[in-house]
Amino acid sequence: MPYDRLDRDVAMMKSAGLNVVRMGESTWSLWEREDGQFDYAWMDRAVDAMGKAGIKVILGTPTYSIPAWMARQHPEILASDQGGRIGSYGMRQNMDTDSPAYRYYAERLIRHIVAHYKDNPTVIGWQIDNETSSYNADNPDVFIGFQHYLEKKFVTPEALSKAWFLNYWGQNIHTWEDLPIRDGAQSTGYKLEWTRWSQLRVTGFLRWQTALVREMASSRQLVTTDFGGVMRRDVNEEEVADSLDIAAVNVYHGTQDHFDGSMQSLQEDFTRSLKHSNFLITETNAQSTDWSSAFQFPPYDGQLREDVYTHLSNGADMVEYWPWASIAANQETYWKGVLSHDLEPNRAYAEVSRTGQELQKIGQHLVGLRIHNQVAILWSRDSANAIGFMPFTSDAPQPWAPGKEIASYDSLVEQIHHSLYELNVGTDFVFPESSDFSQYKLLIVPALYIANEALLQRIADFVKNGGHVVMTFKSGFANDDSAVRWVRAPGPLRAAAGFSYQEFSNLERPLSLKDDPFHAGDDNRVKYWAEFLIPEHAKAIAFYDHPFFGRWPAITENDYGAGTLLYEGTYLSDKLQTAVLRGTLDKLGLTGDDQQLPASVHVQHGVNRLGKQLHYYFNYSGAPVAFTYAGPEGKDLLTGERLTPHSRVTIKSWDLMILESPQ
Amino acid sequence: MPYDRLDRDVAMMKSAGLNVVRMGESTWSLWEREDGQFDYAWMDRAVDAMGKAGIKVILGTPTYSIPAWMARQHPEILASDQGGRIGSYGMRQNMDTDSPAYRYYAERLIRHIVAHYKDNPTVIGWQIDNETSSYNADNPDVFIGFQHYLEKKFVTPEALSKAWFLNYWGQNIHTWEDLPIRDGAQSTGYKLEWTRWSQLRVTGFLRWQTALVREMASSRQLVTTDFGGVMRRDVNEEEVADSLDIAAVNVYHGTQDHFDGSMQSLQEDFTRSLKHSNFLITETNAQSTDWSSAFQFPPYDGQLREDVYTHLSNGADMVEYWPWASIAANQETYWKGVLSHDLEPNRAYAEVSRTGQELQKIGQHLVGLRIHNQVAILWSRDSANAIGFMPFTSDAPQPWAPGKEIASYDSLVEQIHHSLYELNVGTDFVFPESSDFSQYKLLIVPALYIANEALLQRIADFVKNGGHVVMTFKSGFANDDSAVRWVRAPGPLRAAAGFSYQEFSNLERPLSLKDDPFHAGDDNRVKYWAEFLIPEHAKAIAFYDHPFFGRWPAITENDYGAGTLLYEGTYLSDKLQTAVLRGTLDKLGLTGDDQQLPASVHVQHGVNRLGKQLHYYFNYSGAPVAFTYAGPEGKDLLTGERLTPHSRVTIKSWDLMILESPQ
């Protein structure tokens, strides 16, 4: 802050109905201005002021950004690669978190801070680090650690060489010391294993901090960490979440004309699925989010308020902004807070205050929402990584495809989730480690490129036992070492899928499906990839409209045991994907009134702590929307109005209803 | 030269009417072939030949390109960054000009050369170095110098930490040794201060050379340096010019269909404003300018000649080409001179000769032109730099804005200057250090992002005292340390501007102004940026046509004291900018006959040494242009024809008239 205004800030927070703040996660140089000189007074003052105002505090361990003195005294702490590039100070999140020097300093500071605040009743919890990832560190200790990890996993260099097919280009190793560094590695097995090692390092670091904080802290204090967005390549959020009391995530999303709740839903369905329970939003958009001045898109009137309810409807039990007040300088000058740089009340503060005051009244009806979904997406970080190393689209300029679009594992997952979101179908995520999918009626498996036999068997068994699967191309293709299976694709899935294939092709240009079976009109096109599926038991659902590719089906469906497996051998247009999923959902009886709503209306259901049903109806548009309400009789918690089935309702622009009805 | 042809070259120069040459600025290895072995004979011979032909010489100190032996003996001279990257020899302008070794060699050579030629009557002056800039050097001595500079400026590390808001990410320092190197710095204060340090280094180096040459040279010899284009980020041309006898600039501009005089005007209005006096053109386009073979655009017939008069009309007192003869090899093989590679007379030589012969007749009427303008643009290097670190447009591919245009501080300044140029309104530049703007009727202030209180007060006072200001978005936003002011924008300008604002937004797509108030048709659009201006005393001139943005004015005008301040809260299209400026000029009575001329005709006015008025009328087009002459009675110096007011005149393609009329 450019000047002392703590009391004014606290008063404004209190007046706005804020009751929790997170502090301290970026402040190492304030706690410890020089090596071993600790200072708490500056934070004591802030915590005390909050406490007096009835505002609780979550304190962050400040380990994600090291002070300048540490970088100077221990330059080896800075993340570097093995190729001799020297890291430099300035950016945050630029260290080797395995460095003994770093660990020494981090532990000493954490022990001091937690001891100091463990008995402070205002401090209700701890956030471990901040948006932790691997920082692409490949410092010598990281590389040696990788060697030891491989030794444990493969036992002999010969076993590793065989698993990674290192006879290729004559690169197999017979002594661990000959393992090349990551920089120039081209082995697909090496690259994938390195991502797992990076994830293990992140998990290990966060578990170490969690254990340290728990050892020191009061048992009433919760421990969490904030994911910097989920589905990251080098963070295994499932494993990290295991050691936390509650998961937390920072969700930044589109605003203005791009505010539609879908990004929140994607990120939060994933976060909720980590521990099968509710979670915290530790950061979300206040005025704008920007590391330059080129992406300032402050929300339209109503969007800030609607956003809070959006998070709650997904299972959030807290919503925090970052930052409270816009910062006058540095990287996030334009990452604007609730307050503008002038630190006066403003449009955003007014809307946050309105929302806070509403929540003081109705919050107890909203918190602790329980959500039960019947559809899940299987998300595989290994597949995301391995496909990234061998992508199925390219932006390389080709004479025949200038300016080609890029598709990826992520774009496919987002397409599928977005289709379900638009269809108002609630979705969970499951993971390769999930031992049982039987609680779901429909399991969607996008491009499960990397999978071991056991996982594929679990999926096949799920179908055999009456489950329904929608699966896409590339699934079952490679094993855990990123080696393509040496049997006909899709390998262990062949019986469940009811087809096999030996060939595939990229599609230079989009193709149509023959006879437009899904009535998609201009959107009747498939792209990027086509597997040459040879049905064995499956029936063909759609064919390519092409003299060569036309002999193979683009989509098949197979009855297997008591269930079915629908397979997409190509990348569908968004509209085709929605049509295919809609057809499956209809067959499974998972559709109904929610699918009759106007396009801008999104609905979310759950059960609150009072045992009553909540039905959120959002209008994500700048125009009012009217429709015939088809849900049960209930009361709109925001207005107090009662609603009966089949009554006509109107939701204003960027507004919502929250119907509470008996269980 | 591939063979000895000195006499032939000198004869051709003389025949073409050339009377000054610049030599020697790239020739260190000829003066000093090995460490301490000096040779003057090669240059003596050239200077003597020139002298005999009556051609005067400006000698360049050859310090901008070091010889190979020096790079090998002292590799530490090569510019490097702090991250361990090693500079390599080959390019020119690649050294740390603060390196003691470099300074030692440079001083020794300069002392030798100047002593040798100080009494040579042919040598009329010295050019210090060549197109000097900072070369992005961050060698250890440069960085240590920066630390010492900061110590002097901020006194304590704590004061620096506070000014730069280094609590952010916990990066404040308590000892100067902890200052991080430039490489990874993200602090906006650090980045801006580094640019000032780079400028100081350039200024210091050139002042050192200037003093050294003056110490050795004859007092009849002038001292200058040639800017490699002005408005550079790391050269403070205002301060450098202070120590010179006369400013000089190398102006390269569009040719063929892009030859319109505007780039010359922009660069030369700026250069003329440095010392409020005339200047030299040390280099300009001969045949083509190119470091490859892909941008060869030799001028159309007439353009070379018209260009000379263009420079003179802007206040140049000399026009030199670079080079005389096209070079057979190396980086500038295709940076073609007056002569082609065949070294014979050619089309360019013929046109240069025609012009040279004309100037021998009428040059005394043209030289020493005095220009008096009533409009000035305030140019802020700090703002250019700081906006560059936090740009308001991006070429990052965004789903909603592929292939976005790029705008910047420069594009805004160029737009404004170009509008005035097209309106035939002469323009000066003023600088943040300018203590008084009162000689101008209209001051234009583009995006004055960085400004201290005193400067903002001077602008406000200028308005209060009857001045008129046109100002754009982002002005007054941040202080000298690039920290956003912690009061309502536009800070100290609030009273003069008559509005305040707390919010702003980028514009994802261009917006129209409501009701097309400037009749701009398809060009009625504003882009990139919109401040949410809340008028307090100002009146709204134009609004956005948009449901959300429409509540805030895009342009305001405020009466303040005896003057007015017009403010553009957004980036106008070129046509809108011209319309807004035209409206203001009309009100101020600064328009008249010059604004009635055909589009291809540009006019420039001044007073020559004989005390007579000169009126240049240029036809910048490939077709003849006819119009009714509205100026005073006078004589066309080129043809000798007399012209009376209201007579019909025709100017041929790429041709001009120079009317001389009594004062």
Added chain:
Amino acid sequence: MPYDRLDRDVAMMKSAGLNVVRMGESTWSLWEREDGQFDYAWMDRAVDAMGKAGIKVILGTPTYSIPAWMARQHPEILASDQGGRIGSYGMRQNMDTDSPAYRYYAERLIRHIVAHYKDNPTVIGWQIDNETSSYNADNPDVFIGFQHYLEKKFVTPEALSKAWFLNYWGQNIHTWEDLPIRDGAQSTGYKLEWTRWSQLRVTGFLRWQTALVREMASSRQLVTTDFGGVMRRDVNEEEVADSLDIAAVNVYHGTQDHFDGSMQSLQEDFTRSLKHSNFLITETNAQSTDWSSAFQFPPYDGQLREDVYTHLSNGADMVEYWPWASIAANQETYWKGVLSHDLEPNRAYAEVSRTGQELQKIGQHLVGLRIHNQVAILWSRDSANAIGFMPFTSDAPQPWAPGKEIASYDSLVEQIHHSLYELNVGTDFVFPESSDFSQYKLLIVPALYIANEALLQRIADFVKNGGHVVMTFKSGFANDDSAVRWVRAPGPLRAAAGFSYQEFSNLERPLSLKDDPFHAGDDNRVKYWAEFLIPEHAKAIAFYDHPFFGRWPAITENDYGAGTLLYEGTYLSDKLQTAVLRGTLDKLGLTGDDQQLPASVHVQHGVNRLGKQLHYYFNYSGAPVAFTYAGPEGKDLLTGERLTPHSRVTIKSWDLMILESPQ
């Protein structure tokens, strides 16, 4: 291979009619698992199995990919630049092939392997290394070698400084030690000479290996190496081929809708011209070629078979695929072999088998084809390199030319060759070293930017003696040191060309030729470059349609002695190039029935070992094509049908006829 299936693979090969395999070129770590520990058993087993099946073996020396232990023991072997960048292990072809350590290991291994197999009757030959190039190595020994090479060539540093015009920027040297490293060099002479040095290094390395293998091997064993595509910048294929028994080339080409035989023709016309004799195809497309998963384009039915005959029709005496079986992992997971990853028979295997079985029947009629062409293209590696350093188009974004196309020496050569290919005119290549062009009626000389006087004289003499030349812009422009000649362009060609020029311009936008002299309609446009040709004896064939450029001809033709020289002063559109060449060919009587064939039909002629004429007629399209056969009476070797002149024939999609007729 993921499991042992040698016998199965050999049986499948034999059944498919394969009779030669290449093995071992990527397997150093299998031969020598640790320093000095040699193992042959694994290869003995494979060679024995092949021998038993009657399949011959070409063994590759495995030197293009070093084992991991060698990189660890001798990191100095890894290719690096002089700027301190450290090479890292992982990629193949990443070493300094001049490193003494590398040479020591390579020699030891080669001696062991060749000794082991020299008497093995199954092993019929040796492939030296694989797709060798310079790997951009600039290790210290490479740079010192360059210094010594320059000493030999220029004798004194002063001579080098003069030849390279190093007075420019004051960079001349007076002692060899001052020679700067390659990294920062901007001298055009330096850059070009470095490419020659790189080529010499490649030639030297391959000659060394060839001599070594010949010393050890049996005289019945052939020695070759496989070019990784020809016309490379840093490989002088002409010189390398000199030391080989037979040339070999890896040709990868477009498939699916891009399969038209033209890339095969370009690469193989060049390869055939190296030794004026037939050659081997050591690798070509099987299923797909891809270092990612984004460029999978398996051939349509028929293309694999048609491709084999395409190679044979160009003079190949062997066609091999790489690889036999798709590899389960690593960089070339998707560089698919004849077998898919499942290693079962598949569509590709079936087509290869059909072709193999055909060749068992008719191969003796096809092998040893002699081809006699009357048109040659002069290909200059120096010109390709030197133009690359000073390109005549740029992709730099320019305000007036966003997204400009890129043209180059290569694109020009490809355009010319493609025009001839489309015209069914067989083409050879000749080289700057070729001492006599008199066997050709028409010599085409694209952009011969670098040429010494002797070469230009040979071309002029060729014309004087009755030869015909089509030549393009930039020819004769610079000397062997990449210095522009200091006489009027085109220098020594002036008399033969019948014009001179002093000026040239890039073309900002394409221009039309006045009055569309070649009836090219929308394709009547020329681009990029225009020389201002001043005819002296030549006649103008076409002019630019432009007020400025229009005074100079775009194309001229000159009678000189008994021949003619047609000159293109600009870059023609593809259609214009074809029209210009067609006109010349017509005049020379080089056209006839072959130019009347449908567009998709390509024809190739030659004489087989039986002394009979062969006429290949290819249908490169997915539709059948019918036409009236105009060749001599003959028998289709594939069907056994006899064909008489003027009979109507139909060739099926992606199919061909091979007519054999008496000499």
